[in-house]
Amino acid sequence: MMLKIPVLDLKGGIAVSGKSGQRETYTPLNTCYANSANPVEIAENLKLNGASEIYIADLDLIESKGHNINEIKMVNSILPVIFDGGVKDFDSYTFFLDYAYKIIVATETLESIDELKKIFNKYPKERIVISIDIKDNELYTKNLNLTLNEIKPILKELDPNEIILLDITGVGTNKGVNYELLNEFKEFKDKLIIAGGLNKDSIAELEKEGIKKVLIGTSLHSGEIAIL
Template sequence: YKIIVATETLESIEELEKIFEKYPKERIIVSVDVKNNELYTKHMDLNLEGFKEVLRRINPNEIILLDISSVGTEAGFNKELLDKFDEFKDKIILGGGITKDEIPLINELGIKKALVGTALHKGEIDISIF
């Protein structure tokens, strides 16, 4: 099993730290939810740079980088956002707006995992390519 901890619903950094103390690190995925190029959170007063500091400290094995603004749009992934998280690229699962044509580019950029819900549901991506 995997536990996904999303910034959207995270109450505090302390809560995240407690989760990392309680569960094995390899079972935890931190979802960095971004909306309009800002960290999306309902409960914390923290920006993207501040949360990157937290990520450096807790050092998760996997990070979902999810551009909520682009989910379901197939408008293309947010390259600017991805560039901001370049230091974590070996841990990133990229999501939000990804099209079938972008999968090779994402791979070339060093991202090995992507969330492709809408394109897959519409039949635009054949799962056998994975």
């Protein structure tokens, strides 16, 4: 059975929503799981409706404009948090371990592959999730001089338990599965968590492809897709 992991993006202490990674245009989240955009209230109701873990991105931290770390810790006491706080290096990864269950190391913010290897050498794979961030079908990164093809041998070497394949261009669009990306990474199928623009039809389609986990944001909060 497909595991559907709810998504929350936090900015200024509240959950927000938007499209295609255009973060400056994000607005307070309107969700069927709460009467407000309070992340703690939303997490409590997600748990009541069957969620077993939750993905949270701290957009303020990722953009170095503040943080929502206290809200993250409160949510983590309700549901185990898979947390993207814009990890740059070994030290920032280590810091976030006190706040969440699993910490994401994303290509968008990672400073170097050497720092990624340090993290894998020190910490258990159960607490590390690599996020391959993609915009317009190309690797999205601020610091790494790598292509999508060039990151694959690194993934093989590190052998992570989980790899998020995040189609940033698809976020909030409900456009469905990006099969070009999925085919690009099909050798990692058993490790993949698919994210970005998924809709109701995507779940059955991805199950047929053998994908076991997805991140669901817009379609979940609108009520189009249920957790269970």
